[in-house]
Amino acid sequence: MRDVRSDFPILHREVHGHRLVYLDSAATTQKPRQVIDAIVEYYSSLNANVHRGAYDLAVRATEAYEAVRAEVATFVGAPDPNGVIFVRGTTEAINLVASSLGRVRVQKGDTIVVTAMEHHSNLIPWQLLAEAREAHLVMVELTADWQIDLAGYRRALERSPKIVTFTHVSNVLGTINPVADLTRLAHDAGAVVLVDGAQAVPHMPVNVAALDADFYVFSGHKMLAPMGIGALIGKPALLDAMPPYQGGGEMIRTVHDTSATYAPLPHKFEAGTPNVEGAVGLGAAIRYLDALGMDEVAAHERALARYALERLATIDALTLYGPAGDRAGVVSFTLADIHPHDLATIVDSEGVAIRAGHHCAQPLMRRLDVAATARATFYVYNTREDVDALVAALEKARTLFGYAHA
Amino acid sequence: MPDGDASGLTELYQELILDHYRRPRNQGSLEAYTRRVALANPTCGDELELDLLLDGDTIADVRFSGHGCSISQASASMMTQLIKGKKVAEARALAVRFNEMLHGSAEAARDKSLGEARALAGVAKFPVRVKCALLGWNALEESTRSQP
Ligand SMILES: Cc1ncc(COP(=O)(O)O)c(C=O)c1O
Numbered sequence: 352m353r354d355v356r357s358d359f360p361i362l363h364r365e366v367h368g369h370r371l372v373y374l375d376s377a378a379t380t381q382k383p384r385q386v387i388d389a390i391v392e393y394y395s396s397l398n399a400n401v402h403r404g405a406y407d408l409a410v411r412a413t414e415a416y417e418a419v420r421a422e423v424a425t426f427v428g429a430p431d432p433n434g435v436i437f438v439r440g441t442t443e444a445i446n447l448v449a450s451s452l453g454r455v456r457v458q459k460g461d462t463i464v465v466t467a468m469e470h471h472s473n474l475i476p477w478q479l480l481a482e483a484r485e486a487h488l489v490m491v492e493l494t495a496d497w498q499i500d501l502a503g504y505r506r507a508l509e510r511s512p513k514i515v516t517f518t519h520v521s522n523v524l525g526t527i528n529p530v531a532d533l534t535r536l537a538h539d540a541g542a543v544v545l546v547d548g549a550q551a552v553p554h555m556p557v558n559v560a561a562l563d564a565d566f567y568v569f570s571g572h573k574m575l576a577p578m579g580i581g582a583l584i585g586k587p588a589l590l591d592a593m594p595p596y597q598g599g600g601e602m603i604r605t606v607h608d609t610s611a612t613y614a615p616l617p618h619k620f621e622a623g624t625p626n627v628e629g630a631v632g633l634g635a636a637i638r639y640l641d642a643l644g645m646d647e648v649a650a651h652e653r654a655l656a657r658y659a660l661e662r663l664a665t666i667d668a669l670t671l672y673g674p675a676g677d678r679a680g681v682v683s684f685t686l687a688d689i690h691p692h693d694l695a696t697i698v699d700s701e702g703v704a705i706r707a708g709h710h711c712a713q714p715l716m717r718r719l720d721v722a723a724t725a726r727a728t729f730y731v732y733n734t735r736e737d738v739d740a741l742v743a744a745l746e747k748a749r750t751l752f753g754y755a756h757a
Numbered sequence: 758m759p760d761g762d763a764s765g766l767t768e769l770y771q772e773l774i775l776d777h778y779r780r781p782r783n784q785g786s787l788e789a790y791t792r793r794v795a796l797a798n799p800t801c802g803d804e805l806e807l808d809l810l811l812d813g814d815t816i817a818d819v820r821f822s823g824h825g826c827s828i829s830q831a832s833a834s835m836m837t838q839l840i841k842g843k844k845v846a847e848a849r850a851l852a853v854r855f856n857e858m859l860h861g862s863a864e865a866a867r868d869k870s871l872g873e874a875r876a877l878a879g880v881a882k883f884p885v886r887v888k889c890a891l892l893g894w895n896a897l898e899e900s901t902r903s904q905p
Contacts, residue, residue: 690826
């Protein structure tokens with residue numbers, strides 16, 4: 352993959368007198384000039400409210416917004432752009448499905464299946480739904496190699512769950528789940544499947560049609576686009592049968608005094624003025640990633656993860672978490688008795704930005720038997736030098752905590 | 758690497774603090790307690806439970822348990838040493854003083870009544886870590902709120 356660092360203005364700023372080494376892309380990614388420029392360009396030449404004006408500018412803004420819907424569909428292999436609903440992000444997409452589909456599909460005593468590696472945003476909405484409908488929430492356990500336990504998964508499916516949901520890629524472990532297989536099994540059991548693609552779409556080629564997921568969700572800000580834009584990819588037949596999530600402008604066909612009819616897809620699920628700036632930025636991000644090639648992006652990150660695992664394994668008393676085999680560009684670890692927050696503070700003084708904490712995955716933390724981990728995550732702009740900087744900064748942490756150099 | 762301690766890290770992770778982190782004083786729970794308060798830092802997952810045994814308006818005994826970073830653990834440990842045997846009102850006054858120190862008051866940082874907890878003055882340079890150092894003190898504040 353070509354060296355893209357010069358495209359990212361923020362990577363040229365200093366932190367505490369050091370080059371910024373940004374290793375927290377699983378939380379949010381930095382933005383290339385191409386995305387920033389697209390947003391500036393939108394406000395400089397195109398801004399108007401969409402779907403509402405008869406004048407030229409409004410028509411163009413609407414065209415720009417709808418063009419991105421088609422680009423998103425192509426990027427993730429969704430057969431029908433009408434099944435692409437713009438949302439704030441992964442969290443909103445999941446809440447939309449849990450609340451709308453949940454209302455019609457989940458009754459008292461029904462089962463919803465989740466896994467023990469979910470981000471809180473793919474857990475709490477289902478907890479709320481289960482509570483509201485008096486349904487059962489079943490959590491599938493993980494194997495010793497931090498994969499979804501297939502035997503446990505099959506057992507959960509024997510309950511004929513109404514909804515099954517799992518993440519494509521774990522934001523803590525880097526585990527890449529066999530989405531197509533898991534989906535087929537769930538479909539055989541009669542379930543509707545939602546896949547949390549927040550850590551997959553930015554990092555590898557994804558074809559939603561091939562995976563056959565009923566709902567697939569992701570966030571723009573984790574894939575070079577601005578915050579506040581993301582997508583719910585749904586099978587149109589399912590979306591059509593679901594009640595609206597939010598009411599307001601944009602989502603209606605005819606409004607009577609005490610009732611209304613709703614717009615067809617996708618607008619039925621897009622009440623109110625949408626984030627057009629965000630969509631325009633997402634379009635630019637998709638074009639940027641397409642130009643790099645998602646296969647190349649995936650290979651680059653996996654190579655960095657392998658290198659990081661190799662280098663980190665040489666640090667005395669460092670514990671790595673996650674599967675032994677292939678994994679995405681996510682590396683979680685702890686170091687001796689140094690708390691992850693202390694690690695994050697210390698490496699920050701060297702310009703290295705890593706995450707410390709529970710990563711919004713407390714059930715998983717309990718299974719890892721830790722309260723927190725440190726986590727480094729990689730993206731297109733990271734290099735082997737970034738990994739070396741992390742390793743050097745961790746040695747500094749060891750020194751400060753009184754450990755001898757290895 | 759910055760020369761000396763421009764970053765403040767050496768001060769932050771000085772021996773006394775690491776000692777309290779690794780060998781916390783008054784750690785555990787009290788079988789008989791008058792007040793028990795559990796506090797958490799939802800953003801980072803640190804958890805702390807503070808037990809107080811009050812004898813009238815005196816803190817006769819104190820213990821804390823939980824888990825967290827070196828700063829939260831060391832700070833809670835130092836606090837327990839400081840408040841044991843003190844009147845509730847005195848302990849609460851120390852909490853106010855400690856808070857002032859963490860918000861950069863040089864005068865508070867010189868106040869001998871804060872004892873070893875003065876070692877934590879350097880936390881003021883790390884705004885995101887201030888909440889760590891305050892966790893134990895906030896538990897004290899909460900558990901003694903309705904006391905004289
Ligand atoms: C796996 C996973 N799911 C969901 C989310 C939530 O995404 P967002 O905060 O953009 O809604 C994240 C990121 O924080 C994530 O890593």
